[in-house]
Amino acid sequence: MAEITGNGVIIDRVIAKAFATNCWILSQSGSGLGLIVDPGIGDPYLHEAVVARCRALSLRPVAAFITHGHLDHIFSIAPLCESEGIPAYIHGKDRGLLSHPERALTTSTQEMIPRGTTFVEPEEVVELTDGLTIELAGLSLTFHHTPGHTPGSIVAVVNGEYLIAGDVLFAGSIGRTDLPLGSLSDMESSLREKIIPLPDEVEVLPGHGRTTTIGAERRNNPFLRAAMEGRLG
Numbered sequence: 001m002a003e004i005t006g007n008g009v010i011i012d013r014v015i016a017k018a019f020a021t022n023c024w025i026l027s028q029s030g031s032g033l034g035l036i037v038d039p040g041i042g043d044p045y046l047h048e049a050v051v052a053r054c055r056a057l058s059l060r061p062v063a064a065f066i067t068h069g070h071l072d073h074i075f076s077i078a079p080l081c082e083s084e085g086i087p088a089y090i091h092g093k094d095r096g097l098l099s100h101p102e103r104a105l106t107t108s109t110q111e112m113i114p115r116g117t118t119f120v121e122p123e124e125v126v127e128l129t130d131g132l133t134i135e136l137a138g139l140s141l142t143f144h145h146t147p148g149h150t151p152g153s154i155v156a157v158v159n160g161e162y163l164i165a166g167d168v169l170f171a172g173s174i175g176r177t178d179l180p181l182g183s184l185s186d187m188e189s190s191l192r193e194k195i196i197p198l199p200d201e202v203e204v205l206p207g208h209g210r211t212t213t214i215g216a217e218r219r220n221n222p223f224l225r226a227a228m229e230g231r232l233g
Contacts, residue, residue: 002057009139009159011205012057014050016040018112019072023050024164024205027059028138034059035137036086037164038067038207039076044114047080063136064122066090067166067207068153069097070104070179071113081122089136091145092127094152104150104181128154144194148187149175155194163204163214169195171204171212174223184233191227 002012008029013022018041026035034054039046054061061084066074069090074097081088090098097103098121102110130145141156141164149167153175156164167175168190177184200215217224226232 007159007161009162010057010059011162012053013205014046014053016046016072016075017042018075020208021072022205022207022209025050025053025057025059026137026139026158026162026164027057028159031138032058032060033137034061035139035141036061036064036080037205038073038166039064039080040072041075044075045079046076047083050076050080051084059137061086064088065136065141065156065164066094066098067155067164067168068150069094069101070150070167071101071109073166073207074098074101074119078120078122081124087124087126088122089126089128091143091152091154092129093147094150094154095121095125095127097150097152098122098125104179106179130154146190146194148177148183148185148190149179150181151183151186153190157198157202161202163195163198163202165195165204165206167207169204169217169221169224170206170208171210171217172221174221174227175207186233188227188230188233191224191232192230196224196228 010027012025021040024037133142
């Protein structure tokens with residue numbers, strides 16, 4: 001069920017069948033525009049369910065934001081962008097994973113890809129950079145490059161109040177760094193320099209699982225505490 005916050009931000013999600021990836025849908029109330037985040041793996045694609053949810057909310061998708069290039073976050077990006085005629089936003093260091101996601105997969109995960117499946121970039125790809133602020137779907141997004149889970153992992157602070165966290169930060173945990181292209185030392189730096197300084201009240205919209213807040217994670221997340229003390233990596 002969609003949440004309309006006190007400041008007029010619409011927040012909803014479609015949870016993908018594979019890996020329970022959160023595909024977030026956000027909009028500034030009254031704009032009629034939708035931002036799609038991380039369209040993952042459905043049956044096999046997720047884009048039709050995402051577009052149907054947008055229609056139920058009377059939103060027109062205008063952009064897709066990819067937090068990182070893992071398959072469970074990008075699987076449906078090309079068909080979504082094609083069907084809606086929208087651009088995909090991703091950090092340049094993960095752009096190559098749009099067409100070659102196997103580079104960041106373990107051998108066992110690669111075997112999940114149906115034989116003959118090919119991946120292509122959407123027609124329009126916009127590369128994000130650290131510190132960039134842009135407006136999408138009536139929302140102000142400030143991007144922070146947070147490598148560690150992947151080299152191009154990037155999060156977005158929305159209207160100064162919400163963090164689209166991807167797989168950098170979860171309730172009680174953080175993203176894995178033992179997958180190909182991952183780096184524990186980079187993750188520690190990202191958490192310490194980009195995540196921990198955010199205000200307590202910022203609500204975290206993670207790539208998997210329930211929402212939380214920066215304050216709650218600073219108090220209770222053992223991995224975040226380890227990063228604060230310089231003993232994670």
